[in-house]
Amino acid sequence: DAGVIQSPRHEVTEMGQEVTLRCKPISGHNSLFWYRQTMMRGLELLIYFNNNVPIDDSGMPEDRFSAKMPNASFSTLKIQPSEPRDSAVYFCASTPNRAQEKLFFGSGTQLSVL
């Protein structure tokens, strides 16, 4: 298995533009998590899905952020409009649907909003 696949690896955009980050979880994993890593707050949980259903989105910073999981093999995190303070590394992770199981992380998307 190729692991969790995220794209793009790097994204540079201008303030006000729409940004879409993509994630393909490991096949057979039922839970998917989006995290944001910043210097100040470390790894913050934004949202997680279980069986494609959003379970907890309380970590999503504001209405500019939205996430979808239309099927078991694909999820997107969208920021519209983007702002410079959104600049961070965004990680996607997946796990089988059991709490004892470890997370498998993607390689992350480095987002820079100018």
Next chain:
Amino acid sequence: ILNVEQSPQSLHVQEGDSTNFTCSFPSSNFYALHWYRWETAKSPEALFVMTLNGDEKKKGRISATLNTKEGYSYLYIKGSQPEDSATYLCAFRGGANNLFFGTGTRLTVIP
């Protein structure tokens, strides 16, 4: 959002020294405690997942203990090597299945 704290924030040790870090977490609604190793420019990789009070896990020179009643876990590295240099993250899983990470302990092993 739950409070997961790690100490120290950063640590420098000499090659060959043994070291340990602390993770503290809420003692209620405990489900699991994870430890991850995060090397610069890579993704976090799981070291241990512990679920029972008193659990001890070991992987080579790295081991971890768990006390769910008082809400802490220790990670130990015996005979540190330069390749152990990384940020070590702990993460708490409560009943809601969320996984909340601490801010990590950044370890630098000096050759």
